[in-house]
């Protein structure tokens with residue numbers, strides 16, 4: 001029995017066959033020509049036609065096997081594989097001596113450029129043309145089709161790493177597990193996997209050698225992967241299924257055992273997730289990641305499109321808080337219309353609030369204000385990646401100008417945590433993004449699996465920054481006569497979804513916690529098992545621990561409910 005150890009980033013135990021994500025299609029050389037001595041124009045054009053037809057047939061077959069939006073999307077893409085403009089333009093290149101692979105590559109670029117120029121719905125199809133182009137090139141080369149494989153049965157998806165766009169499109173009924181050789185525990189891919197509830201292990205070195213179809217056991221909590229599992233592993237899968245059902249649902253009101261209220265909110269990125277969050281009794285939305293509505297877009301969505309997307313989400317939470325975050329294009333989820341030129345150090349570059357130039361932020365705020373007027377949700381807006389009090393003040397002003405009543409900022413940069421007192425004077429609330437706060441405090445890229453141990457929100461230094469944020473905010477209001485109560489502080493990073501760490505955060509003085517709605521039952525059950533004084537004691541243990549492992553152990557030892565719930 002072969003065993004691999006990675007990092008568990010989305011809990012759940014599963015046994016299933018592994019299928020590997022094929023490598024991305026490499027651009028054919030600009031000088032590639034067909035062999036004039038060995039073939040003819042007609043034969044090369046026929047080769048292209050056959051490849052395009054094979055791609056179309058495969059896409060139709062996949063469309064047939066699915067339903068809903070995915071079916072429509074696949075059918076639209078299938079149509080593009082036989083697009084006359086694409087094929088005519090590629091055929092003309094072949095006549096000029098260019099190879100079929102290069103010809104369809106160039107023709108695809110031209111069609112994509114044309115669609116982009118048309119704007120609106122047509123511009124949204126740009127990615128589909130580029131996808132079809134890659135598929136035809138792979139077919140011509142005899143390589144597997146790019147993108148998520150479709151073996152026709154539930155499977156564990158294996159990859160070197162997975163882009164958030166790929167992760168976002170996964171169907172948890174088909175992709176029952178994710179296994180990568182790189183990637184960090186707080187990467188956006190891990191965030192997406194958790195929110196989809198797909199058991200996931202990242203950084204499992206050595207698993208790249210696994211053959212398609214081989215059966216493995218995957219434990220998304222411990223990070224263990226076992227090839228050719230036996231009875232023990234199958235029993236562990238069955239036990240997990242029983243434990244998760246025994247947890248019960250969240251009752252919609254987070255408290256400690258002595259009735260100290262801690263709002264438990266949901267992190268969402270799409271209307272479907274917002275629907276799940278409402279069904280899971282989330283007290284509201286603590287983080288709406290707006291960039292996920294527009295990840296595949298080359299052009300800025302119009303204000304009308306934005307407002308429609310936001311309104312669908314707001315409508316799920318009438319009378320309840322919905323904290324919407326303005327666009328946060330980042331290193332692992334670039335938005336082409338925001339990140340025009342590549343940077344050497346994107347995590348330290350023009351991202352989050354810093355990308356606001358050119359009016360994109362103002363237009364987004366206007367769209368949010370318009371959507372907010374159409375629903376009864378208590379809409380609040382926050383900016384990502386704030387580093388200074390001046391930036392916080394600037395953002396609050398923009399929100400006021402857009403007619404938005406409540407403006408907050410995320411604390412994700414250590415400088416913001418250390419300046420919390422000054423920042424608090426300008427905003428209505430703060431939300432601590434522990435994913436980025438950890439990456440920046442530890443100077444460790446959150447997408448690098450090899451740095452996973454540093455990228456741990458149990459790091460005492462990170463917890464100290466959380467504590468300093470809470471203290472800073474309280475100090476600000478003590479010295480401000482005009483203000484009655486300190487602005488509330490939430491945590492919306494993945495730390496909030498770890499039930500033991502959630503108790504620590506409450507002990508540090510955080511008012512609310514926002515997480516994937518799947519984590520709500522576990523976090524609420526564990527929170528309800530301790531009183532506020534105990535939470536404060538546990539916070540003290542974690543902050544003063546010598547390292548994350550010690551903090552985790554000391555706190556978990558004092559929370560016996562974790563063991564009984566199998567958490």
Ligand code: PEP
Pocket residue numbers: 191287289328412432433434435436437492493494
């Ligand atoms: C964070 O950084 O903790 C956060 C919630 O934002 P994101 O994960 O989207 O960067």
Ligand code: MG
Pocket residue numbers: 384412433435436
């Ligand atoms: Mg962040």
